[in-house]
Amino acid sequence: MIDIKFLRDNINQVEHLLARRDYSLDKDQFKALDAERKSLQVEVESLQSERKTLSNDFGKLKSSGENIDDLKKKLDFINDNLKIKNELLNQILESINNILLDIPNIPHESTPDGKNENDNVIIRTVGKITSKNTVDHIDITKKIDTDLAAKLSGSRFAVLKGSLAKLQRALISLMLDTAQKNGYEEYYLPYMANRESLIGTGNLPKFEEDLFKTSESLYLIPTAEVPLTNIYRDVLINEDELPIKLTAHTPCFRSEAGSYGRDTKGLIRQHQFEKIELFKISNPNTSMEELEGLLENAEEILQLLELPYQVVQLCAGDIGFSSCKTYDIEVWMPSQNKYREISSCSNFGDFQARRSNIKFKSDMGKNFVHTINGSGLAVGRTLIAILENRFDGGDFISLPKALEPYLGSSRLEI
């Protein structure tokens, strides 16, 4: 959520900054509403003040037995007037709030210009591409069964069998252990969240169609970012506790509305997938360094798994709604002959902190924190990458050294 004061005082600047991400701010509408708000609010508050004074008099007069009829008439008049004005004011405040909730984060100055993913900037490429495999992961093994999943649930689900289910579990353990080694505290979290939590992270009200909603009005989490961030909703943190570093493994649920026809084969785009999330709450002064650190922590997993990848910085037109700066990590997918997203690491600045009311206390008073998070990593896509990069036509794949302790073997039957 944008700071309304900043918006009021710098509306032209904000308009230009948001244009970088192709958001057009309706300045005139906001200005008109805010002007109306101002005059109504002054009026309402002076009426309230008057009522308060007169009501006090009322009590005194009554207790001394004096006539109160005139005073009551006056108060009735004020109350009638107040009721009308108040309703109007509330309507306007709600309109303003809806506008604010709809405004995406302002891209950081270090986020490059650009319209879409074609304008993203490759930061670095790591690891050698050695695989000559052209077979898609779904054709490499019968142990990823989407037909069976369709029977159980529908499209965009998958069943993992035997050694692949175990490989997934091993990957989860490796990722969590690595996160812990890097100072993140592991959390186990609810997989459903209430509306307020989703507003806090920026998923609602704008992206309701991307979420699964239960009959109890709870939402299935689209990422552990939601519960992790909301742990600190309405919390005042001491400065010396920062940075806070948390991690969690959760399934993620996404309706994938609007992605019909994209990545329909295999594990790439599912309604349910496993992910390890890395999450930080940071002092605003150091949040950009914290983002770089978190990115490195996510990259470390790919290095441990000996998978070739590249780091891409998203341009202003491609960053997510709540983000001000984002790096994507893309892993090499041999069958597609290209790099595919496997992690997205973002600094949200104070955007989520403002929505979620997360502040820290320091000599400078109370201020909003910055939130940073990223996948470390998306498990399903990691599993695919291992399969495809290591498949050599046989019934087994060799395993990277880092996985051997988790699977008790140097190879895996597929």
Place this chain on the structure above:
RNA sequence: GGAGAGUUGGCUGAGUGGUCGAAAGCGCCUCCCUGCUAAGGAGGUAACUGGGUAACUGGUUCGAGGGUUCGAAUCCCUCACUCUCCGCCA
């Protein structure tokens, strides 16, 4: 599913119609005392927000939303959440 209790400031917790933004304690801040530390003493200390260049000044907030009333932390209704006991259950 049944029965009951509760939700007040950074924290604990008092407050049942006006003098309550709210006792007391803890914590925190300033000062005093004192070789140092500890202890002791005095005072201060909620958040959000509007108007104003400012001095200053107004409003809102006692879980949320409605209602009663001239006036609500306090009375009534609805909802959410927490806790206890019983039942059921991984």
